[in-house]
Amino acid sequence: MHVHFVAVAGTGMGALAGLFKAAGHDVSGSDVSFYPPMGPALARWGVRLLTGFDPAHLDPRPDLVVIGNVCRPTNPEARAAIDGGMRVTTMAHALADHMLAGRSPLVVAGTHGKTTTSSMCAWILHEAGRDPGFLIGGLPKNFEASFRLPRSASSASDRRGLPLLGEAGAGRRRTPFVVEGDEYDTAFFEKTPKFWHYQPEVGVVTSMEHDHIDIYPDAASYEAAFRGFVERIPETELVVAAAHDPRVVELVSRSARAEVAWFALEGDDTHGRPPHWLAAPAEAGESGQSFDLYAGGVLAGRFALQMPGHHNVRNAIAAIAAAAQGFGVPLSTxxxxxAGFAGVRRRQDLLFEARGVRVYDDFAHHPTAVDETLRALRSRHPAGALWAVFEPRSATACRALHQEPYARAFEAADRVVLAPLGRPDIAAGERLDLDRLVRDIERGGKRAEAAASVDAIVTAIARDAREGDTIALLSNGAFGGIYEKLRGALSAGAR
Known part of the structure; x- marks a missing residue:
């Protein structure tokens, strides 16, 4: 087919366009601009790129038009496709109808940990010889791209090993396809969560905290999206769920028809749910961390991760449960x-070291993610000052919804620098109060400041950072080009 993507340069849409191209389709896409890294990647994958939104991009008439959820009803290209009677779909439906059909979807959902857990699942299944397909909202370092077609049409007879706990359909699964399940809405003309459409045979729920306030105005509407996800997993399949999260426990206990495998860390309050998969963290240091895994109450061995942080141990045991109990992957595999999982770009990603100062990039923007990321980096680098440089950029982060949680989220840092709000148009009464946040952080004994600009942040770090310090750049966006600016400033100071 000729498949055309409207608003192709987003992380998910771009990866799906690459997936369609890899499947042998003629793929084109339009967007307002094609900045790195997605623009060059799309060109490398062979996607024809058209700048701007123009009905002329639909001539010749495509066989299928995929409209991104960033498009508004007034988008002239999307409007022309719909009004012209073209075959129109969305990212979620295109993935479900053309890539997941005939395969066994493993869908990872949750407020936190989706990208890393999905990447771990894909890597474990790959190493087990299951040749999975995947579509992930980040770049796993063990793969060349954030997407892949399944490399074989393996059947249940290809399975290596048996599930440890319950059947949950593992013996009849087809080729796995791992999807990072996004709860954002599907399109302006279909206001349903994207992850409702993926028909998982194995579903993972890592966590649940109110987020995406632009889509879900209150906690009840956010929880309803996850309830719908869990309810859509058939009774013959498997849900892997976080027992430490009381919201997940309540929702899954009430909504799941499928078998539930609970996972937790030793010492967690599991809210009356005995964990099928339990991890006891062991050693941690600059090279990573290890943990002992108990499966069904039986010690299954010691596992090692290159990434620090208890949240990554949670991600790991969720991935183990999904791969082992859901697809029969042996625990030895x-x-x-x-042990060989290298992590994900923009997740505790060491960018460079200059003048003895380590600079990490991380996507963390929700207060829980900020807290977990900073504690993980502190465990990896206990010496030297830990700088938390935070850009509040998302619709949720820029609002006062998490004003008080943010004040606690930076406890592991020694110095906190806040960038200007990424959405200054939010009404003053709804806006995150940066000056108040600085005062609250300083009451906890930390040094904090609200910087006037990215350039001011770079100047402060270049002036005050010392050998042995660790800088954590926390943003879910491009952070005003701070990465190369800081690299240049620190490198210049080293000469």
């Missing part, structure tokens, strides 16, 4: 795979 999972052990080896996780």
């Amino acid at each position: 999972a052990t080896t795979a996780l």
Whole structure:
């Protein structure tokens, strides 16, 4: 087919366009601009790129038009496709109808940990010889791209090993396809969560905290999206769920028809749910961390991760449960795979070291993610000052919804620098109060400041950072080009 993507340069849409191209389709896409990294990647994958939104991009008439959820009803190209009677679909439906059909979807959902857990699942299944397909909202370092077609049409007879706990359909699964399940809405003409459409045979729920306030105005509407996800997993399949999260426990206990495998860390309050998969964190240091895994109450061995932080241990045991109990992957294979898992770009990603100062990039923007990321980096680098440089950029982060949680989220840092709000048009009464946040952080004994600009942040770090310090750049966007600016400033100071 000729498949055309409207608003193709987003992370998810771009990866799906690459997936369609890899499947042999003629793929074109339009967007307002094609900045790195997605623009060059799309060109490299062979996607024809058209700048701007123009009905002329639909001539010749495509066989299928995929409209991104960033498009508004007034988008002239999307409007022309719909009004012209073209075959129109969305990212979620295009993925479900053309890539997931005939395969066994493993869908990872949750407020936190989706990208890393999805990447771990894909890597474990790959190392087990299951040749999975995947579509992930980040770049796993063990793969060349954030997407892949399944490399074979393997059947249940290809399975290596048996599930440890319950059947949950593992013996009849087809080729796995791992999807990072996004709860954002599907399109302006279909206001349903995207992850409702993926028909998982194995579903993972890592966590649930109110987020995406631009889509879900209150906690009840956010929880309803996850309830719909869990309810859509058939009774013959499997849900892997976080027992430490009281919201997940309540929702899954009430809504799941499928078998539930609970996971937790030793010492967690599991809210009356005995965990099928339990991890006891062991050693941690600059090279990573290890943990002992108990499956069904039986010690299954010691596992090692290159990434620090208890939240990554949670991600790992969720991935182990999904791969082992859901697809029959032997735990010995999972052990080896996780030891070789290199992580994900923009997740505790060491960008460079200059003048003895380590600079990390991380996507964290929700207060829970900020807290977990900073504690993980502190465990990896206990010496030197830990700088938290935070850009509040998302619709939720720029609002006062998490004003008080943010004040606690930076406890592991020694110095906190806040960038200007990424959405200054939010009404004053709804806006995150940066000056108040600075005062609250300083009451906890930390040094904090609200910087006037990205350039001011770079100047402060270049002036005050010392050898042995760690800088954590926390943003879900491009952060005003701070990465190369800081690299240049620190490198210049080293000469």
